């Protein structure tokens with residue numbers, strides 16, 4: 001994974017803890033866009049993403065004196081953000097929030113779809129806008145538990161270990177959820193390409 | 205899963221395999237299986253591509269002006285915005 005994406009340009013935790021405003025501003029500048037994007041991907045709502053962005057930094061800045069440096073600053077911040085997101089979701093939709101998806105639907109596989117190899121299509125086809133929109137929307141519809149893991153891993157580039165730290169789950173839980181998330185998206189894309197091919201044949 | 209490893213079990217290893225997190229023992233087993241199983245090979249190829257496509261379509265993290273303004277105000281850092 002590309003570490004440079006998540007490692008800060010040496011922000012001084014000491015200065016942050018002492019309340020150095022310049023450093024706090026740098027901290028906010030460094031991470032705010034990422035926290036906002038993560039919020040958007042988990043919550044699928046601009047206002048909610050903005051709310052947890054503010055809440056996350058308020059809590060983080062207030063909580064800096066208790067930051068023990070056992071995890072990296074970014075992991076710690078993501079942890080606050082995902083907790084805030086979860087609390088907000090619970091408040092909004094107490095009835096619909098289950099962290100884990102039912103497992104049955106992972107197995108309701110259509111064998112015919114399973115063996116369609118669309119991976120050899122030219123890049124230009126694979127990266128069409130429509131394809132990208134398709135995967136983006138499929139990712140946004142993953143069950144919450146899978147979505148969190150997927151976004152932290154694939155979007156933020158966190159390692160399995162870091163993702164486990166952020167979500168306070170074991171590494172094997174992260175691996176399992178990641179597998180399921182990737183399988184689901186793979187299946188969505190397979191369906192999409194199969195449909196597309198059918199349409200193209202029909203048009204000829 | 206020693207004796208009864210089937211395609212379903214192998215598919216479950218593919219994600220870790222892609223990340224290079226699979227133990228070398230399982231790696232060998234999986235590679236042997238892939239050599240003779242089209243189904244699992246397709247799952248591997250298309251899963252790799254799925255991840256690639258996602259990475260390619262990943263938009264950069266951006267903070268809309270208004271969101272940034274309100275964030276900095278809420279943190280009493282408004283004076284840091286104009287620079």
Ligand SMILES: [Zn+2]
Pocket residue numbers: 210211212214237241242243244245
């Ligand atoms: Zn197989």
